[in-house]
Amino acid sequence: MASNIPAGEGGVITSPEGRKSMLKLAERMVMSFCAGVGASTAHTWTTLSGSGADDVRVMTRKSMDDPGRPPGIVLSAATSFWMPVSPKRVFDFLRDENSRSEWDILSNGGLVQEMAHIANGRDPGNCVSLLRVNSANSSQSNMLILQESSTDSTGSYVIYAPVDIVAMNVVLNGGDPDYVALLPSGFAILPDGPPVGSQGNNGAVEVGSGGSLLTVAFQILVDSVPTAKLSLGSVATVNSLIKCTVERIKAAVACENT
Numbered sequence: 001m002a003s004n005i006p007a008g009e010g011g012v013i014t015s016p017e018g019r020k021s022m023l024k025l026a027e028r029m030v031m032s033f034c035a036g037v038g039a040s041t042a043h044t045w046t047t048l049s050g051s052g053a054d055d056v057r058v059m060t061r062k063s064m065d066d067p068g069r070p071p072g073i074v075l076s077a078a079t080s081f082w083m084p085v086s087p088k089r090v091f092d093f094l095r096d097e098n099s100r101s102e103w104d105i106l107s108n109g110g111l112v113q114e115m116a117h118i119a120n121g122r123d124p125g126n127c128v129s130l131l132r133v134n135s136a137n138s139s140q141s142n143m144l145i146l147q148e149s150s151t152d153s154t155g156s157y158v159i160y161a162p163v164d165i166v167a168m169n170v171v172l173n174g175g176d177p178d179y180v181a182l183l184p185s186g187f188a189i190l191p192d193g194p195p196v197g198s199q200g201n202n203g204a205v206e207v208g209s210g211g212s213l214l215t216v217a218f219q220i221l222v223d224s225v226p227t228a229k230l231s232l233g234s235v236a237t238v239n240s241l242i243k244c245t246v247e248r249i250k251a252a253v254a255c256e257n258t
Helices: 016-038 087-095 097-102 165-172 232-257
Strands: 057-063 072-083 111-119 127-134 143-152 155-163 185-191 212-223
Touching: 016 072, 016 111, 016 127, 016 143, 016 155, 016 165, 016 185, 016 212, 057 232, 072 232, 087 143, 087 155, 087 185, 087 212, 087 232, 097 111, 097 127, 097 232, 143 165, 155 165, 212 232
Parallel strands: none
Antiparallel strands: 057 072, 072 212, 111 127, 127 143, 143 155, 155 185, 185 212
């Protein structure tokens, strides 16, 4: 949308074509996340009964012949919970690369740097970013993460997906983003709770400033062979991952809020 990009804002993006390709890839990532969380007749998932905690919904799908997704068995796990924290505080915490290591198990202990940044709204929180994780774990060193964050008065989201370095270089040079395999995960944040009496600039009480309803959802490739049988261990691992992430977010935001 912006033609007068400030010098240095693009980071590793050196051309308008690269910016356009990255935005197109981010748009597909957000749509894929919504389809994965909200399952419809067009995106059929199988709900697993007895898959663990009652408050975590786990679904499975076989991914085949889709260049935009890695082939294999995909698990989607989602849960929602309430926190006595304003949506803005939750949103700012989750989108900030500097606090990512506090909740993201993949980047745990690693330095997260923003390599590219594209503003796509008036609020500074509305943007598409490319993040690099310099992890102490050699198998995850120099991992790239594509992230889009968006917020307005009705709600917010932070959606991200690990991306292959080679494929991302093609996109950054203006190449076709449709063949980059993505499995997005992320957060949806809704205002939920009575206002706590804080007033905005116009004197009006901020709606829902007393609490947030946060939905956490992961999509994970558990087997690269679409015909493989799903193991109970895979389901347990995903359940454990989402539980651990929720606990980390609660602990970190609670500390910020005190």
